[in-house]
Amino acid sequence: MGNAEEMLSAAAANAEANAAPGLSPRPERRVAVLACMDTRIDLFPMLGIQRGDAHIIRNAGGLVTDDAIRSLSISQRLLGTEEIVVVMHEDCGLLGASEDDFRAALAADGVLPGWRLGAFDDVEATVRHSLARLRASPELPKRQSIRGFVFDPETGAVREVAER
Numbered sequence: 801m802g803n804a805e806e807m808l809s810a811a812a813a814n815a816e817a818n819a820a821p822g823l824s825p826r827p828e829r830r831v832a833v834l835a836c837m838d839t840r841i842d843l844f845p846m847l848g849i850q851r852g853d854a855h856i857i858r859n860a861g862g863l864v865t866d867d868a869i870r871s872l873s874i875s876q877r878l879l880g881t882e883e884i885v886v887v888m889h890e891d892c893g894l895l896g897a898s899e900d901d902f903r904a905a906l907a908a909d910g911v912l913p914g915w916r917l918g919a920f921d922d923v924e925a926t927v928r929h930s931l932a933r934l935r936a937s938p939e940l941p942k943r944q945s946i947r948g949f950v951f952d953p954e955t956g957a958v959r960e961v962a963e964r
């Protein structure tokens with residue numbers, strides 16, 4: 801409770817700093833980042849990017865869902881990006897989560913959605929699977945540079961997931 805009011809006040813107080821007159825909606829560095837929504841991930845300092853540089857697409861897990869592909873397709877086809885970076889992380893809430901329990905809780909509330917929770921057991925294997933899916937997606941015309949990283953919130957380290 802109360803966050804929306806405080807956020808509206810913050811936005812009003814910071815309007816001058818938030819304005820981006822003349823900044824293009826086309827990402828300057830022609831890159832889109834797909835990342836987990838985890839609170840510990842601050843993509844701008846982590847990746848050395850600024851406002852205007854990149855599209856940022858976030859969801860639970862940083863998973864390649866149909867909707868992530870929708871956003872990436874728009875990013876490439878309409879707004880000129882050519883590279884994709886996927887960012888997952890250690891200690892993700894989806895690591896070892898129960899698909900069945902989540903589905904049962906939804907079912908108890910009378911809903912059976914078409915999407916899955918997206919639980920996984922191995923973060924690197926999941927990144928590799930994501931990269932493979934992106935590389936096999938004709939929705940994306942630019943598939944030469946698709947890379948995957950894993951962030952460790954405890955140390956701040958970011959490592960690339962090597963191809964197999």
Ligand SMILES: [Zn+2]
Pocket residue numbers: 836837838860861862889891892893894
């Ligand atoms: Zn996560």
